[in-house]
Every structure is written in structure tokens, then in C-alpha cells.
Amino acid sequence: MxxxxxxxxxxxxxxxxxxxxxxxxxxxxxxxxxxxxxxxxxxxxxxxxxxxxxxxxxxxxxxxxxxxxxxxxxxxxxxxxxxxxxxxxxxxxxxxxxxxxxxxxxxxxxxxxxxxxxxxxxxxxxxxxxxxxxxxxAGTKLMVPKASTISAPKDLQGKTVVVTKGTTNEQAMHAVDKKFNLGLNIVTGSDHEQSYQMLVDGKVDAFATDDILLYGLITRHKSQDKFKVTGDYLSYDxxxxxxxxxxxxxxxxxxxxxxxxxxxxxxxxxxxxxxxxxxxxxxxxxxxxxxxxxxxxxxxxxxxxxxx
Structure with a gap:
């Protein structure tokens, strides 16, 4: 070693x-x-x-x-x-x-x-x-509460989405917002853990980052019964x-x-x-x-x- x-x-x-x-x-x-x-x-x-x-x-x-x-x-x-x-x-x-x-x-x-x-x-x-x-x-997807009806970009109209600062996912969500004229409120977390916690605390409607990282956070926090990963890929990474x-x-x-x-x-x-x-x-x-x-x-x- x-x-x-x-x-x-x-x-x-x-x-x-x-x-x-x-x-x-x-x-x-x-x-x-x-x-x-x-x-x-x-x-x-x-x-x-x-x-x-x-x-x-x-x-x-x-x-x-x-x-x-x-x-x-x-x-x-x-x-x-x-x-x-x-x-x-x-x-x-x-x-x-x-x-x-x-x-x-x-x-x-x-x-x-x-x-x-x-x-x-x-x-x-x-x-x-x-x-x-x-x-x-990987590619950008959304983590949302299990009961959420969000499954596509159009479902984000007027919603608050957190992204982690300095990621390509931040750029992807701004592009989606502009393309579909969603009026998103895009906020940033300093790291993935903080972004995840903002969703846990109900401060945002969705957390957007690479799908594999979302699955990793759900697995790490054993929160499969609380959150899900949804939607089509919003970027290729x-x-x-x-x-x-x-x-x-x-x-x-x-x-x-x-x-x-x-x-x-x-x-x-x-x-x-x-x-x-x-x-x-x-x-x-x-x-x-x-x-x-x-x-x-x-x-x-x-x-x-x-x-x-």
C-alpha cells in the first residue's frame, strides 16, 4: 500500500x-x-x-x-x-x-x-x-421529493432549482430556463452536500446535477423512500x-x-x-x-x- x-x-x-x-x-x-x-x-x-x-x-x-x-x-x-x-x-x-x-x-x-x-x-x-x-x-437530471409531479422541463415553470456552483449543470439549467421560458429561480450550493440539504430542508423544488451523483447521494443518505431521480437528460457530461x-x-x-x-x-x-x-x-x-x-x-x- x-x-x-x-x-x-x-x-x-x-x-x-x-x-x-x-x-x-x-x-x-x-x-x-x-x-x-x-x-x-x-x-x-x-x-x-x-x-x-x-x-x-x-x-x-x-x-x-x-x-x-x-x-x-x-x-x-x-x-x-x-x-x-x-x-x-x-x-x-x-x-x-x-x-x-x-x-x-x-x-x-x-x-x-x-x-x-x-x-x-x-x-x-x-x-x-x-x-x-x-x-x-453522465448527464444532468433532477432529484425531487417522491411525491413531486416534476418529470419534465415544463413542470419546472416558476420553480426553484438548486445547482452546485461551478458545475456544467448550472449552465445546463440556465439553458433549459431560456429555451422553455420557465422563469426559474436558480440558486447555488457550495457543494453537492449543501445542494442536497437544501432539497431536504424544502428550500428548493429540485436539485439538478449529474444523474450518477444524485443516485450516489440518495444511496449514501439511504433516502430512497424520500427522493427520486426524474426526467430526461438535460445535458451530456x-x-x-x-x-x-x-x-x-x-x-x-x-x-x-x-x-x-x-x-x-x-x-x-x-x-x-x-x-x-x-x-x-x-x-x-x-x-x-x-x-x-x-x-x-x-x-x-x-x-x-x-x-x-
Whole structure:
């Protein structure tokens, strides 16, 4: 088990080739020749992983307040590959709490090296950060009380809807409001837990976020008899692990990690661990893998001889 640190990845030609290899090895040992993120990791012997407190089963806290989840396990696999890349197999991990609102600045400003949450990879965000290969597919839906008659956008006329600040769901609800002229009162929570609590307290009529996160919150709070997830998808949200843009070497490490997991057929079992089987905290999501995600995982399989 990786040690972790907590805080609230011709003869002349032969001679020349040998010199180049030796020089590259020496540079990598000292951190020279590495991309900025990898050089910083090598220097401090620590990888900073950004985690979310209330995004089960992707990234959340267990009973001992330790960060766990599907996304964190993927990030830990990337850390192993980073260790091989920088020749430091004993890298430590420091977990850094982020929110939906500050996660992108945390990556851009170097406060975290990898963001291991439930972040949608889209063109707008790709202008600031880079993303791993696809790790999940979700979409905006609504959580409402069991007795609610809300099941479609038209049912939201004049209603109050909470979204979590800094999410793509916030943009999706403003788009829905404009498209159907609903006169929505859209309010924000600082994180998913606060948004959920506003629905519990009756302050809002619906909570809009990615469907899998809604199911995760209902499962975590054992509130299946109180709330339901309803309606058609109001957005399409492909998830990825976030890291700094403009570092091809780091991007190659992340890509290589996913391809190795795909080749070893580890991705589907890892998915099942968090979405189908009982989680370490005792809850069970029981959400089977989607055909789209399974196809994406199969595409990462390099066992047919495609080079990394």
C-alpha cells in the first residue's frame, strides 16, 4: 500500500547514442528534462491529488474521513506510472480538498497535480486544463421529493432549482430556463452536500446535477423512500481526470496509465467495485456499466499489438 500524507503521479554513432541515453538518464534523475509538473513531483517526492468530499462513488470521505472512490483509484494508478516516469517508485500522496468552484484554478495554479473527482471534460474547460481518456458518462437530471409531479422541463415553470456552483449543470439549467421560458429561480450550493440539504430542508423544488451523483447521494443518505431521480437528460457530461494543460509528457503518462489498465482488463472490475458491488462504506449503487463506457474501455485495450 502506498504511503500517504494527508492535508482539511558506426562506432561513432553508437558512442553518440550512448552519450545521449546517459545524458537523458542523468537529467531525469535530477529532474531536468521533465515537464514542469513531473519535475516538481520528483523534487518534493509527493503528488498532490485533489479530491471531493461529497461526490460518491467518484470521490468522497469514508467513516474515518479518508478520501476514497473510483476517481481516486484511477489517480493512484496514474501516480504509480508517474513514479516510473520520474524514477521514484516511493512517491507519497497528499490529498487536497477541492470544490466544484475552485477545482480548475487549483489545477491551473499548481495547487494539485491531478483532480480526482467528477469533472466533465468539455471544449470550454479544455482551453484551461487537460483531461484523461473517458472514465464515465453522465448527464444532468433532477432529484425531487417522491411525491413531486416534476418529470419534465415544463413542470419546472416558476420553480426553484438548486445547482452546485461551478458545475456544467448550472449552465445546463440556465439553458433549459431560456429555451422553455420557465422563469426559474436558480440558486447555488457550495457543494453537492449543501445542494442536497437544501432539497431536504424544502428550500428548493429540485436539485439538478449529474444523474450518477444524485443516485450516489440518495444511496449514501439511504433516502430512497424520500427522493427520486426524474426526467430526461438535460445535458451530456463525459468525465475525465483533470491535469495541467501544455505538458505532453504528463499527458503521455496519463494516457499510458489508462491504456495499461485497459490492456490488463482492470477498468471494468474497478468500475464494478464502486458502482455495482457494495462500497467500503457499506452502500451499494448497483449501476451497471453503460455500453458507451464499456466500448470506450475496450478501445483502450492495447493487447492487439498497438504500441503505447
Amino acid at each position: 502506498r504511503q500517504t500524507v494527508r492535508r482539511s503521479i558506426g562506432a561513432c554513432g553508437l558512442w553518440l547514442a550512448g552519450c545521449l541515453v546517459a545524458t537523458a538518464a542523468g537529467a531525469q534523475t535530477s529532474g531536468e528534462g521533465l515537464s514542469p509538473t513531473l519535475a516538481a513531483i520528483k523534487s518534493r517526492h509527493v503528488v498532490h491529488l485533489g479530491y471531493r468530499e461529497s461526490s460518491p462513488p467518484f470521490s468522497f470521505l469514508d467513516q474515518a474521513n479518508r478520501p476514497i472512490g473510483y476517481s481516486l483509484e484511477l489517480c493512484e494508478a496514474i501516480v504509480e506510472e508517474i513514479g516510473a516516469e520520474v524514477d521514484d517508485p516511493a512517491l507519497k500522496i497528499e490529498y487536497v480538498k477541492v470544490t466544484s468552484d475552485d477545482r480548475i484554478p487549483a489545477v491551473v495554479q499548481g495547487k494539485i497535480d491531478l483532480e480526482c473527482g467528477s469533472t466533465t471534460a468539455n471544449a470550454e474547460r479544455a482551453k484551461q486544463v487537460a483531461f484523461s481518456p473517458l472514465m464515465f458518462v 463525459p468525465y475525465g481526470i483533470m491535469f495541467r494543460k501544455g505538458e505532453p509528457q504528463l499527458a503521455a503518462v496519463v494516457e499510458r496509465t489508462f491504456r495499461k489498465l485497459g490492456t490488463n482488463h482492470d477498468l471494468v472490475p474497478l468500475y464494478n467495485k464502486w458502482f455495482v458491488s457494495r462500497m467500503p462504506t457499506g452502500e451499494r449503487m448497483n449501476v451497471a456499466i453503460s455500453p458507451q463506457l464499456e466500448d470506450a474501455f475496450k478501445a483502450l485495450d492495447d493487447s492487439d499489438g498497438v504500441s503505447n
